[in-house]
Amino acid sequence: MNNTQAVDLIGVTKHYAHGVTALDDVTIGFGAGTFTAVMGPSGSGKSTLLQCAAGLDRPSTGRVVVDGRDLAALADRKLTLLRRDRIGFVFQSFNLLPSLTAEQNVGLPLRLAGRRPDRELVRQSLGAVGLAERAGHRPAEMSGGEQQRVAIARALVTRPAVLFADEPTGALDANTSRDVLRLLRTLVDRQAQTIVMVTHDPVAASYAGRVVFLADGRVFGELHEPTAELVATRMLQLEASC
Numbered sequence: 001m002n003n004t005q006a007v008d009l010i011g012v013t014k015h016y017a018h019g020v021t022a023l024d025d026v027t028i029g030f031g032a033g034t035f036t037a038v039m040g041p042s043g044s045g046k047s048t049l050l051q052c053a054a055g056l057d058r059p060s061t062g063r064v065v066v067d068g069r070d071l072a073a074l075a076d077r078k079l080t081l082l083r084r085d086r087i088g089f090v091f092q093s094f095n096l097l098p099s100l101t102a103e104q105n106v107g108l109p110l111r112l113a114g115r116r117p118d119r120e121l122v123r124q125s126l127g128a129v130g131l132a133e134r135a136g137h138r139p140a141e142m143s144g145g146e147q148q149r150v151a152i153a154r155a156l157v158t159r160p161a162v163l164f165a166d167e168p169t170g171a172l173d174a175n176t177s178r179d180v181l182r183l184l185r186t187l188v189d190r191q192a193q194t195i196v197m198v199t200h201d202p203v204a205a206s207y208a209g210r211v212v213f214l215a216d217g218r219v220f221g222e223l224h225e226p227t228a229e230l231v232a233t234r235m236l237q238l239e240a241s242c
């Protein structure tokens, strides 16, 4: 782990129509090589924070800096390129293409970038998620957990500065979730991958080194190296005070 920030949000506010303020002057950094969980009651702004941090949406005011680049200074095309090359995404639904093998799915971001998928790179990515033996399998031939691991390999194949995960275990049972969370933790510990994960699950959050709590679009404290029990207690307090 080093001290550089992979992502910085500085005074970020996001207004939507009908007078909704989804983020209210949020300043927060995500250090390179760290694993952060973002938690908060429904509607507290978690997805909006992820969308703004990932350059999928632009803040109303404030700045977002990813991998040293100020997103506000980038025109749409350059922002798309930065997202493609430096930012990885994993969602609750695995979003794999059913007709493609694991290997082809993982190589997709390279193809979209106009690069010939480097077989070695793709194999390394699949190896890093423990699926080197499944390269030729299609999604329907794999379990939910294996499909999510393919999605993680695909998100990491471009070696992004940050991996954003939105409820990555939301569609998985407890045992499979644990495997995926252990994998995320290993990617942070062994490869210094930066991960920012939105979750509703205190057990999932306990795999992160830091949990940031949101309520009403604002940061309401954080915990470091938390247990699931501590996270659950903090969430109950937060929900009671909303």
Ligand SMILES: Nc1ncnc2c1ncn2[C@@H]1O[C@H](COP(=O)(O)OP(=O)(O)OP(=O)(O)O)[C@@H](O)[C@H]1O
Pocket: 016, 017, 020, 021, 022, 040, 041, 042, 043, 044, 045, 046, 047, 048, 049
């Ligand atoms: N496109 C939009 N237009 C208008 N309001 C929106 C839009 N997207 C989100 N909101 C509102 O912004 C607030 C924050 O929403 P957001 O989805 O970021 O919360 P969340 O914490 O991710 O919620 P959940 O846990 O339910 O997914 C909510 O009040 C929501 O209704």
